[in-house]
Amino acid sequence: MDEVTQAVENLKKEWSQVVAQLEVCVAAIESCGKMGKGTEEANSLPRLNGSAQDSLQLLNVLQCRLDLLVEQLPTFEEVQSGQATLGSWKEGFQKLRLNLRNANLQAKANIKKAAQVERELLLGGGEESTIRRRNLQTKAGMTSAAESITESLRRSRQLMVQEVERSANTLSTFDESTSVLRKAEGEYQGHRSLLMRTRGLLSTMQRQDVLDRIILMIGFLIFSLAVLYVVSRRIGLLGLQRKLADAIRSGSVSAEDVVAKVQHGPAPANPLTAPPIHDEL
Numbered sequence: 001m002d003e004v005t006q007a008v009e010n011l012k013k014e015w016s017q018v019v020a021q022l023e024v025c026v027a028a029i030e031s032c033g034k035m036g037k038g039t040e041e042a043n044s045l046p047r048l049n050g051s052a053q054d055s056l057q058l059l060n061v062l063q064c065r066l067d068l069l070v071e072q073l074p075t076f077e078e079v080q081s082g083q084a085t086l087g088s089w090k091e092g093f094q095k096l097r098l099n100l101r102n103a104n105l106q107a108k109a110n111i112k113k114a115a116q117v118e119r120e121l122l123l124g125g126g127e128e129s130t131i132r133r134r135n136l137q138t139k140a141g142m143t144s145a146a147e148s149i150t151e152s153l154r155r156s157r158q159l160m161v162q163e164v165e166r167s168a169n170t171l172s173t174f175d176e177s178t179s180v181l182r183k184a185e186g187e188y189q190g191h192r193s194l195l196m197r198t199r200g201l202l203s204t205m206q207r208q209d210v211l212d213r214i215i216l217m218i219g220f221l222i223f224s225l226a227v228l229y230v231v232s233r234r235i236g237l238l239g240l241q242r243k244l245a246d247a248i249r250s251g252s253v254s255a256e257d258v259v260a261k262v263q264h265g266p267a268p269a270n271p272l273t274a275p276p277i278h279d280e281l
Helices: 003-030 038-070 076-123 127-250 255-264
Strands: none
Touching: 003 038, 003 076, 038 076, 038 127
């Protein structure tokens, strides 16, 4: 059986028990004053009403719990059945409240009638009336003392129930806080691993940046050297060309000799007949 269905069945059993207790209280209230002891029964009426009110509050709580559980039932038929049960509970609750009100009215009428009979007996003369007054006073004192003790116990019970509910709420709050802290710890561990990976990637990028800068500097240096080499060679050729032009204009070398040397290559070297070499050539 499903947990929600089992909880609904438990609520139905508890409802039946509380209704039976409330009906007993209503019957006891309705019979107050019929025994001919108006004062004693009048003193017990608040205790009976207190018990009846506790039962009504418990029935109201059971209705709220059933209303919450009905929507969680697994099948549509069970949901409809739970809603029908909730409707019947509400009708029964209203009838019980009405019965309790009528019982209190009947009890007040009975107590008033019994008190009138006792007053007539007390006002009568004789030893029997005196004994009756003494007994009545003793019983009234004992009854009031018992009623005060019962009322104190009932208030203590209500305080204990409230403390138990408060403790349960505190425990549920602690459980929720623990689950939230565990989730936060898991998220922190995930962020920590992510931060470690990010730190490693940043270190790798920094090393790669340094390596790229070194490669760029080496490449720029090689490019600069190549440019310097080309420029120096270009400047040397221009100087040689200028010297040849000057030599041709001065007439020491003719253009045909220069062309012939370029086409046939340089003449074989002869140390005996070789002409002197000028510095400007």
